[in-house]
Amino acid sequence: MIRFLLVLGLLGSCLKGVECATAAIPADLESEAVHVLQAYIQIDTSNPPGRVTAAVDLLEKVLKKEGIASKRYVSDSAGGTASLLARLPGKGSGKALLMLSHMDVVPAD
Numbered sequence: 662m663i664r665f666l667l668v669l670g671l672l673g674s675c676l677k678g679v680e681c682a683t684a685a686i687p688a689d690l691e692s693e694a695v696h697v698l699q700a701y702i703q704i705d706t707s708n709p710p711g712r713v714t715a716a717v718d719l720l721e722k723v724l725k726k727e728g729i730a731s732k733r734y735v736s737d738s739a740g741g742t743a744s745l746l747a748r749l750p751g752k753g754s755g756k757a758l759l760m761l762s763h764m765d766v767v768p769a770d
Contacts, residue, residue, distance in 0.1 A: 697723055706765045713764040717743040720764075 697719075704715045717733060724731045724747050731747040742765075751757060 708765040711765040716764040
């Protein structure tokens with residue numbers, strides 16, 4: 662579960678131009694993560710209008726498959742836009758880690 666999410670995050674970083682070291686990732690895990698990322702970036706979340714419901718649907722499905730509970734929040738005041746929250750309990754007394762991401766994109770001029 663955690664390994665898949667880390668691979669997904671690593672491959673997402675690769676898209677941002679961060680140097681990637683994917684050689685140690687098992688091929689089946691990398692293939693699945695690439696498939697999920699391809700599906701995710703094909704979703705039109707252009708803002709305006711910023712419809713992210715399909716992106717939330719996909720992420721919710723991935724989290725559920727990995728056994729991670731999530732909660733959807735829908736804003737009535739923002740045209741029904743959605744957000745997704747998932748929490749993984751930590752172990753030990755180490756610091757918490759937050760992964761935060763925008764799902765909408767804006768045009769670049």
